[in-house]
Amino acid sequence: MDAYFLDWLALFFRWFHIIAGIAWIGASFYFIWLDNHLEIPPDWKEERGIKGELWAIHGGGIYEVSKYKLAPGSMPEVLHWFKWEAYTTWLTGMVLMTLIYYLGAEAYLIDPTIAELSQGQAITLGLSTIFLSYIFYELLCRSPLKDNSITIAIILVLFGTVLAYGLTHLFSGRGAFMHFGAIIGTIMVGNVFRVIIPSQKALVAAVEQGDPLDPAWGQRAKLHSTHNTYLTLPIIFIMISGHYSMTYSHSYNWLILIAICGITALVRYYFVLRHKKINRPIILAGSSMAIILLAFLISPKQLYEQPTETSVRVDRAQVVKIINDRCVQCHSSAPSDEIFKVAPSGVLLDDWAQIENWAPRIKARAVDTREMPFMNKTEMLDEERELLGLWIVGGAAD
Ligand code: HEC
Incomplete structure (x- = not known):
């Protein structure tokens, strides 16, 4: 297709992708915030099975929110689910990937100084890395290690590092960063699709039939939603990193990617704690210092700063x-x-x-x-x- 119209398509899908992403991550932030700000309800609410309540004012109206310990006695007629935001973000993201990095592979994905790939090879490698990484993540979270969330986290960080190294040695820096982002995005949306939504369905079905709830669902959902919480800030960094070539075009770009993902995840940790009324400004200060340090560490050498008498005159x-x-x-x-x-x-x-x-x-x-x-x-x-x-x-x- 004509490069000019391809640009318009990319513009449209980028716009759409950002809107869906804001809705998804915004809702996720809102619900985490909500959960962490619930107050003990009055007795009459507690008797109805409500474990926390919250009052808020927004847009000229006052809202009263109640969270059930388990579920209300009978299901309401309309129950909102919050899942299309996630699916739409992923779908528009993959369309963008195709428009920019696959159709324009020669310009954006393949860097012959890194690997001499054909367009077909690059696309196959890109898609299969996304798919296989997701399978690896799923298997890991279903393995016997699943009860040890720290071990899982360590393995995931190691895996991410190997992945970042591998991708930056296959693709252009920018293409590698975007694939890393697509893998994170796929894991996050996979968590919604394969775990969070099914566990909610199980909850609703059990309430409707008056069955006891299987606690295994709740545990799985917790592990996966914790992962999603910590992945939100790194993925947003990756989304905008394409505009900042000092990150992706550096010779240690894979380490920079991992460092920034780690630091931004730490920022998220600060907010998770703060929601629980634990204030640790040292975490925020430490992550800011780490970013400043990184910026200095990777700054390009200023070779030509001082012209001297003997400098060649360039006309x-x-x-x-x-x-x-x-x-x-x-x-x-x-x-x-x-x-x-x-x-x-x-x-x-x-x-x-x-x-x-x-x-x-x-x-x-x-x-x-x-x-x-x-x-x-x-x-x-x-x-x-x-x-x-x-x-x-x-x-x-x-
Ligand atoms: C093959 C096409 C191509 C060639 C040749 C090329 N550029 Fe670029 N240039 C781009 C693209 C694509 C971007 C936008 C992406 C980016 O900023 O990395 C860009 C962006 C820029 C920017 C603007 C962004 C900013 O950082 O302010 C500058 C300045 C620039 N190029 C300078 C140069 C110079 C100087 C040369 C020659 C030595 C050059 N370019 C050769 C494709 C090219």
Whole structure:
């Protein structure tokens, strides 16, 4: 399909995906918050089997919420389930993956400097990693280890690390991060589909028939919903990481991915504790420090910061030649690249004024880091990066 219309489709599905994701994670945050803020109800409510109540004001109305120990004596006619948010987020996410990373595999998923894959191979590898990782997770949570949630957590962290390493050595950094995100998303939606919803169905059926409840369902649901709680912040980081190439294009991108997932999960832990009225600001302070430290650790070396007397003078013609040779294939009002038909990120480098305006970003993307040209498609040489660097630190005006 025409790259231009593909972009529109991707825009639509991204929009849809974000809306569904907000609804899903928003509802999940709301219910966790609700559960942790329930107060002991008055006697007359307790006699009806209510274990906690909560009062809230929103949108000009006052709400009274009650949570049953088990269930009401008879089921209400309308019971809301909250499951389509999760399914829709996953479905739109997979459509996005297909539109961007599979149809555009050459541009976004395959990096020949990492692995020379064909489009078919890359897609097969991508989909099977998602599927097999989910199967691994399911088997682990059904294994005899299931009663030991700490062991499960440790195994999952190790598995995640191996996965991150493997994916970043198969795909482009960005493609690898998105696949890692898709695996987390699949596990989360799988938990809703395979465990949380069935356990709720079992609860409703037991109440309707007046049967006693099987506690095994409740335990399984708890393990899986705890996992979902801690995965929400990491997955949101991964969703937006595609816009921040310093994370995914670093040579240790797999470690950065795991570190950020760990730190964001810790932030979630802070809030879980706080909901239980345990305030540990040290956790929040520690995770913020860890992110700042990480940012410094992975910062690109500033090779050309100090121009000296003996610095080579780089003249305008040299700069224009480099940009023409290596950048305008994509960054032009009429790109010649077969995939990028519209200048990516609106960066136009057709004339001198534009080149000067973008100088700081050119330094950030093509000199300090090697993120541009995109996957070095135009085979830029190190000498050329050096010349651009010298020109920019020399004032970028000549
Ligand atoms: C094959 C196409 C292609 C080529 C060639 C290319 N780019 Fe890019 N460029 C992209 C894409 C795609 C993006 C958006 C994704 C991203 O930001 O990683 C982008 C984004 C950018 C951005 C904007 C984002 C920001 O960080 O502000 C800058 C600046 C940039 N490129 C500079 C360059 C320079 C300088 C060159 C030449 C040395 C170059 N690009 C060559 C595809 C290309």
